[in-house]
Amino acid sequence: MSTVPFLDLGAVNRPILDEITAASRRVIEAGWYIQGQECQRFESEFATFTGTRHAIGVANGLDALVLILRSWIDLGRLKIGDGVIVPSNTFIASLLAISQNGLTPVLVEPNPASFNLDVAGVEQALTPQVRAVMAVHLYGQAAPMAGLAALCRRRGLLLVEDAAQAHGAISDGRRVGAWGDAAGFSFYPGKNLGALGDGGAVTTDDDVLAAHLRALRNYGSEIKYENRILGVNSRLDELQAAILRVKLPRLDTDNALRRRVVDRYRAGIVNPAVSLPVVAGDEDSHVWHLFVVRCAERDRLAAHLSAHGIMTQVHYPIPPHRQACYADLAPGVSMPVAEAMAREVLSLPLSPVLTEGEVQRVIDTVNSFNAVG
Numbered sequence: 001m002s003t004v005p006f007l008d009l010g011a012v013n014r015p016i017l018d019e020i021t022a023a024s025r026r027v028i029e030a031g032w033y034i035q036g037q038e039c040q041r042f043e044s045e046f047a048t049f050t051g052t053r054h055a056i057g058v059a060n061g062l063d064a065l066v067l068i069l070r071s072w073i074d075l076g077r078l079k080i081g082d083g084v085i086v087p088s089n090t091f092i093a094s095l096l097a098i099s100q101n102g103l104t105p106v107l108v109e110p111n112p113a114s115f116n117l118d119v120a121g122v123e124q125a126l127t128p129q130v131r132a133v134m135a136v137h138l139y140g141q142a143a144p145m146a147g148l149a150a151l152c153r154r155r156g157l158l159l160v161e162d163a164a165q166a167h168g169a170i171s172d173g174r175r176v177g178a179w180g181d182a183a184g185f186s187f188y189p190g191k192n193l194g195a196l197g198d199g200g201a202v203t204t205d206d207d208v209l210a211a212h213l214r215a216l217r218n219y220g221s222e223i224k225y226e227n228r229i230l231g232v233n234s235r236l237d238e239l240q241a242a243i244l245r246v247k248l249p250r251l252d253t254d255n256a257l258r259r260r261v262v263d264r265y266r267a268g269i270v271n272p273a274v275s276l277p278v279v280a281g282d283e284d285s286h287v288w289h290l291f292v293v294r295c296a297e298r299d300r301l302a303a304h305l306s307a308h309g310i311m312t313q314v315h316y317p318i319p320p321h322r323q324a325c326y327a328d329l330a331p332g333v334s335m336p337v338a339e340a341m342a343r344e345v346l347s348l349p350l351s352p353v354l355t356e357g358e359v360q361r362v363i364d365t366v367n368s369f370n371a372v373g
């Protein structure tokens with residue numbers, strides 16, 4: 001029995017192997033591997049794509065978020081101990097970026113249909129301690145950015161987007177990454193825009209923030225060997241930038257191919273024990289980083305699929321407030337939406353290169369699952 005992989009990155013990159021090889025060769029022969037033209041050009045192309053004045057390449061998606069918040073502290077816009085609202089069902093990196101800066105994650109339950117923050121939930125959680133909101137476009141679906149941006153403006157709060165899963169998604173006519181005061185992207189290989197190693201970027205319209213980040217990522221230096229701020233080493237290397245420049249022009253097409261797989265899943269999966277994901281906005285507000293279904297008997301469904309050669313994953317099995325590293329964050333607090341999701345969610349195979357036959361096998365196998373309950 002052949003298997004349907006959850007995500008075959010070799011297959012994803014195979015159609016553009018020649019272009020990737022040529023771009024890598026160009027970098028190798030140029031002999032300049034860090035902070036060069038490829039990164040500069042990618043930054044400018046990614047800013048244009050996103051619709052922002054600036055993009056700043058960094059080493060990974062976590063650093064993008066860490067360095068945004070760090071910059072706001074340096075610039076006096078946040079102070080240690082301030083609260084940052086973050087969804088209770090997000091990937092751990094969203095919270096780590098807050099904690100690493102001595103800020104306080106303030107967990108807010110997502111809307112149980114969209115899996116994203118909603119404006120009413122955020123508004124209810126506001127206290128004088130809360131000075132910023134981190135909107136996460138989870139699984140590739142844009143959070144309700146027009147509403148969140150209006151709320152943050154009205155209340156004088158900073159808005160940061162964790163756009164690590166949603167490159168290219170459009171919310172109310174604007175790309176994600178162009179709504180917040182700043183946004184963090186990841187180019188981890190499995191993301192919709194993935195490098196062949198680690199990479200990340202910040203997008204922003206804020207000239208002051210952009211200049212600060214450019215120094216911060218490079219030892220706090222604007223002029224070589226002159227260090228104004230206590231910086232870090234977090235750079236997007238030339239090889240990854242060159243590969244991302246090959247992939248960026250194909251991103252919208254790749255996202256459309258993902259959407260085509262998803263359209264078939266949504267039309268074909270009819271098992272009453274399995275709930276399909278809900279698209280809260282327009283079709284292009286979701287770029288389907290993951291196709292996440294819910295099932296009360298999730299582990300049995302995963303075992304059934306696995307027995308038929310279909311690989312799945314769980315995003316995520318333990319919510320942040322139940323992680324050992326966050327034992328002190330909200331002791332005893334229950335987050336019923338996040339906890340139910342952790343028990344019930346299952347991510348089905350999804351990529352731009354999944355074949356018709358593979359998609360049909362997934363559909364048939366999900367439909368042949370017999371729930372006990």
Ligand SMILES: *Cc1c(COP(=O)(O)O)cnc(C)c1O
Pocket residue numbers: 060061062063090091093094136162164165185186187188198199200
């Ligand atoms: C992947 C991811 C990150 C972190 O990106 P890295 O490049 O792996 O550091 C942050 N937030 C979310 C929601 C992610 O999915």
